[in-house]
Amino acid sequence: MPQPAVILLTGFEPFGGEAINPSWEVARALDGELVAGSRVVARELPCRFGAAGEAMRQLVAELRPVCVLALGQASGRADFSIERVAINVDDARIPDNGGAQPIDEPVVAEGPAGYFATLPIKAMVAGLRAEGLPASVSQTAGTFVCNHVFYSLMHSLRQHPDVRAGFMHLPLLPAQASRHPGLPCMPLPLMIEGVRQSLHIAATHHGRDTVQAEGQVA
Amino acid sequence: MPQPAVILLTGFEPFGGEAINPSWEVARALDGELVAGSRVVARELPCRFGAAGEAMRQLVAELRPVCVLALGQASGRADFSIERVAINVDDARIPDNGGAQPIDEPVVAEGPAGYFATLPIKAMVAGLRAEGLPASVSQTAGTFVCNHVFYSLMHSLRQHPDVRAGFMHLPLLPAQASRHPGLPCMPLPLMIEGVRQSLHIAATHHGRDTVQAEGQVA
Amino acid sequence: MPQPAVILLTGFEPFGGEAINPSWEVARALDGELVAGSRVVARELPCRFGAAGEAMRQLVAELRPVCVLALGQASGRADFSIERVAINVDDARIPDNGGAQPIDEPVVAEGPAGYFATLPIKAMVAGLRAEGLPASVSQTAGTFVCNHVFYSLMHSLRQHPDVRAGFMHLPLLPAQASRHPGLPCMPLPLMIEGVRQSLHIAATHHGRDTVQAEGQVA
Amino acid sequence: MPQPAVILLTGFEPFGGEAINPSWEVARALDGELVAGSRVVARELPCRFGAAGEAMRQLVAELRPVCVLALGQASGRADFSIERVAINVDDARIPDNGGAQPIDEPVVAEGPAGYFATLPIKAMVAGLRAEGLPASVSQTAGTFVCNHVFYSLMHSLRQHPDVRAGFMHLPLLPAQASRHPGLPCMPLPLMIEGVRQSLHIAATHHGRDTVQAEGQVA
Numbered sequence: 001m002p003q004p005a006v007i008l009l010t011g012f013e014p015f016g017g018e019a020i021n022p023s024w025e026v027a028r029a030l031d032g033e034l035v036a037g038s039r040v041v042a043r044e045l046p047c048r049f050g051a052a053g054e055a056m057r058q059l060v061a062e063l064r065p066v067c068v069l070a071l072g073q074a075s076g077r078a079d080f081s082i083e084r085v086a087i088n089v090d091d092a093r094i095p096d097n098g099g100a101q102p103i104d105e106p107v108v109a110e111g112p113a114g115y116f117a118t119l120p121i122k123a124m125v126a127g128l129r130a131e132g133l134p135a136s137v138s139q140t141a142g143t144f145v146c147n148h149v150f151y152s153l154m155h156s157l158r159q160h161p162d163v164r165a166g167f168m169h170l171p172l173l174p175a176q177a178s179r180h181p182g183l184p185c186m187p188l189p190l191m192i193e194g195v196r197q198s199l200h201i202a203a204t205h206h207g208r209d210t211v212q213a214e215g216q217v218a
Numbered sequence: 219m220p221q222p223a224v225i226l227l228t229g230f231e232p233f234g235g236e237a238i239n240p241s242w243e244v245a246r247a248l249d250g251e252l253v254a255g256s257r258v259v260a261r262e263l264p265c266r267f268g269a270a271g272e273a274m275r276q277l278v279a280e281l282r283p284v285c286v287l288a289l290g291q292a293s294g295r296a297d298f299s300i301e302r303v304a305i306n307v308d309d310a311r312i313p314d315n316g317g318a319q320p321i322d323e324p325v326v327a328e329g330p331a332g333y334f335a336t337l338p339i340k341a342m343v344a345g346l347r348a349e350g351l352p353a354s355v356s357q358t359a360g361t362f363v364c365n366h367v368f369y370s371l372m373h374s375l376r377q378h379p380d381v382r383a384g385f386m387h388l389p390l391l392p393a394q395a396s397r398h399p400g401l402p403c404m405p406l407p408l409m410i411e412g413v414r415q416s417l418h419i420a421a422t423h424h425g426r427d428t429v430q431a432e433g434q435v436a
Numbered sequence: 437m438p439q440p441a442v443i444l445l446t447g448f449e450p451f452g453g454e455a456i457n458p459s460w461e462v463a464r465a466l467d468g469e470l471v472a473g474s475r476v477v478a479r480e481l482p483c484r485f486g487a488a489g490e491a492m493r494q495l496v497a498e499l500r501p502v503c504v505l506a507l508g509q510a511s512g513r514a515d516f517s518i519e520r521v522a523i524n525v526d527d528a529r530i531p532d533n534g535g536a537q538p539i540d541e542p543v544v545a546e547g548p549a550g551y552f553a554t555l556p557i558k559a560m561v562a563g564l565r566a567e568g569l570p571a572s573v574s575q576t577a578g579t580f581v582c583n584h585v586f587y588s589l590m591h592s593l594r595q596h597p598d599v600r601a602g603f604m605h606l607p608l609l610p611a612q613a614s615r616h617p618g619l620p621c622m623p624l625p626l627m628i629e630g631v632r633q634s635l636h637i638a639a640t641h642h643g644r645d646t647v648q649a650e651g652q653v654a
Numbered sequence: 655m656p657q658p659a660v661i662l663l664t665g666f667e668p669f670g671g672e673a674i675n676p677s678w679e680v681a682r683a684l685d686g687e688l689v690a691g692s693r694v695v696a697r698e699l700p701c702r703f704g705a706a707g708e709a710m711r712q713l714v715a716e717l718r719p720v721c722v723l724a725l726g727q728a729s730g731r732a733d734f735s736i737e738r739v740a741i742n743v744d745d746a747r748i749p750d751n752g753g754a755q756p757i758d759e760p761v762v763a764e765g766p767a768g769y770f771a772t773l774p775i776k777a778m779v780a781g782l783r784a785e786g787l788p789a790s791v792s793q794t795a796g797t798f799v800c801n802h803v804f805y806s807l808m809h810s811l812r813q814h815p816d817v818r819a820g821f822m823h824l825p826l827l828p829a830q831a832s833r834h835p836g837l838p839c840m841p842l843p844l845m846i847e848g849v850r851q852s853l854h855i856a857a858t859h860h861g862r863d864t865v866q867a868e869g870q871v872a
Binding site: 016072073074075076077084085087088089090091092093094101103104112113114115116122139140141142143144146169209211212213214215216217218 | 741793
């Protein structure tokens with residue numbers, strides 16, 4: 001019997017003084033699930049420049065996924081925030097978990113300035129909203145380890161445009177927000193449901209992405 | 219057998235183009251529950267100046283509650299937002315559900331400028347956070363029907379300082395936020411849990427409120 | 437020859453790690469000016485609970501102004517922010533300049549919960565906007581020394597409803613904002629012009645305040 | 655006598671219901687000025703997809719500038735907001751001035767996903783702040799005509815890495831913000847001063863850009 005195709009779903013270890021990272025909690029909750037006939041394989045990434053990108057490249061080489069969704073935590077964001085573009089720069093406001101704080105260094109030397117996600121990001125946003133789940137397209141994944149992993153992922157797949165890959169930021173969990181008054185949050189079951197739906201859309205949407213304005217004036 | 223004491227919990231009908239109001243969804247979910255030996259009685263209020271305040275006054279007179287928590291929807295807020303003070307003014311940016319749009323009219327003619335909540339608001343915030351639930355003290359309940367009801371409530375209890383009463387704003391539900399990209403939300407089960415906890419703290423906290431800074435510089 | 441009537445204009449000393457406070461810079465720039473036939477008298481207040489309120493009471497008693505505008509700095513606000521209501525509570529997130537950090541103490545023991553400004557706040561907002569200056573009504577002056585002074589001012593004038601009095605928050609100056617990336621600012625000349633216009637409106641607007649919705653839903 | 659080198663400074667015509675665009679007001683105020691020995695040449699661009707990019711390409715070809723700064727209006731931003739990266743996508747939330755509303759179309763067919771500004775953006779931010787002017791690096795120029803022009807500019811200079819080029823967003827003017835309560839603004843003289851300083855830094859900073867963290871976690 002043939003093995004099902006693999007959907008790689010990554011999350012990060014905690015960082016920035018937090019004891020938990022919702023991205024990994026969501027990923028591991030979905031590990032092993034079948035989504036549209038494909039098997040979700042969840043992996044945790046270190047929150048370290050270099051090591052995280054390298055881990056992603058190895059996972060892609062090893063697992064040969066048909067779809068990759070990397071998840072990350074975005075303190076201050078309120079919804080399923082699907083990234084449009086990864087850029088070739090590390091510019092860290094705070095040190096990563098290994099103490100490194102690169103400033104204006106490329107993720108990949110000689111790599112292009114940016115890569116667009118190859119996920120159907122508009123279809124994902126539209127599909128989540130149709131289920132009553134809050135979602136939006138983000139025009140920047142920042143310049144920290146999340147963007148680093150996103151760029152590394154897209155670079156490693158640059159010869160494989162058929163593999164749908166991209167990045168989604170998640171809000172804080174309620175327990176995290178309880179220590180940062182005023183910041184939005186989302187409980188874990190809702191996150192899991194939204195990511196499950198997102199993977200389903202990513203795996204089943206065919207052809208060109210949905211045409212729906214999700215841009216930003218400035 | 220004596221009847222248990224009554225905790226009055228109110229919510230509003232939908233307004234502002236919404237088909238649902240989380241405040242009433244939460245209230246009705248808790249209707250009839252026993253909290254620290256008291257019975258929760260849930261009632262829905264109209265989103266209309268005048269009528270909502272009158273309804274609140276009648277409920278207080280009829281039910282003689284030992285505790286009152288009025289709930290309202292606050293688009294844009296992210297947590298359990300416990301109001302500190304009600305002010306004696308109606309100033310409506312949008313018409314209420316009856317088409318009225320009072321501007322700079324008193325809630326109660328000749329009433330004082332403001333009333334403080336008599337709930338242990340700091341203990342409630344501290345208690346919610348200790349359970350991993352996001353909460354904060356708000357310094358303004360606005361000038362729409364929520365503040366109108368809050369002021370009417372406190373005015374009707376001005377001779378009964380032993381009755382603990384106040385107002386809590388809730389975020390949008392996820393399905394509402396899915397139509398207002400970028401706004402924070404909270405799913406109903408989490409809202410219900412937080413309000414249940416809040417009622418428990420309000421009903422069981424004795425003596426002076428917890429001393430914990432929750433102010434705002436400006 | 438009779439002395440012109442007095443308009444009292446106060447500002448604060450710097451606080452919160454700043455070397456300058458725009459509120460005092462504006463006040464002193466207008467000291468001595470004639471506005472609609474009245475003389476502006478500028479005074480600097482300490483950023484200390486108790487002392488600032490006491491200083492305000494003494495200034496009112498000594499100068500017998502026909503109009504009082506107290507100015508304060510509001511990091512994060514973007515326009516001429518005219519306060520609607522002062523509340524009877526000190527709740528300090530940070531220590532004041534004397535190291536005091538009162539929590540949930542009344543500004544005036546046995547004082548009422550709140551006082552409304554007696555300035556024509558809607559006329560001021562409308563007038564400023566008509567001159568192309570950004571302005572809004574604020575529903576909370578916070579719970580720090582600004583609110584403390586505002587409440588003290590209104591309490592000291594409670595028997596003199598004919599004296600128009602209130603509070604306006606100002607944004608940071610550009611040099612301050614240059615050290616707090618992302619926060620709005622306003623240069624001093626624009627602030628001075630807006631406060632001058634505000635005093636003119638406050639001194640010349642007669643009868644009931646302009647009726648214009650400037651409320652907040654929540 | 656040799657002609658001085660040219661610094662091209664562009665601004666946009668008004669859009670989005672505004673009667674004025676600060677970007678062009680600033681540019682035309684600096685037209686003809688000498689900055690570090692170079693001549694500022696100001697040009698107004700249409701707020702139209704396609705036409706604006708084409709105009710920029712022609713200006714670069716015609717004027718052969720040593721430095722290009724394109725300016726744009728960013729409602730909601732508070733400071734001199736220097737863009738890091740242009741991306742190859744048009745995604746318009748609102749129609750442009752010609753009624754076009756492209757969604758997910760490339761700025762340049764077959765162009766790379768992104769281009770980094772070649773201005774010394776960190777030195778510019780640091781230099782502005784040192785003068786007490788509020789400035790920051792922005793990680794996204796949006797997906798409207800501003801990004802379209804920025805991308806077109808960088809694409810037209812892709813073979814000329816010696817030409818320093820980039821984009822800066824400016825806040826609303828006070829008169830604009832007076833009609834959009836709560837939005838930050840900056841008066842024209844301050845904008846002019848900040849752009850003048852920026853051009854000076856761009857023209858005189860040599861070698862590698864200043865190393866200073868201005869990144870964003872997410």
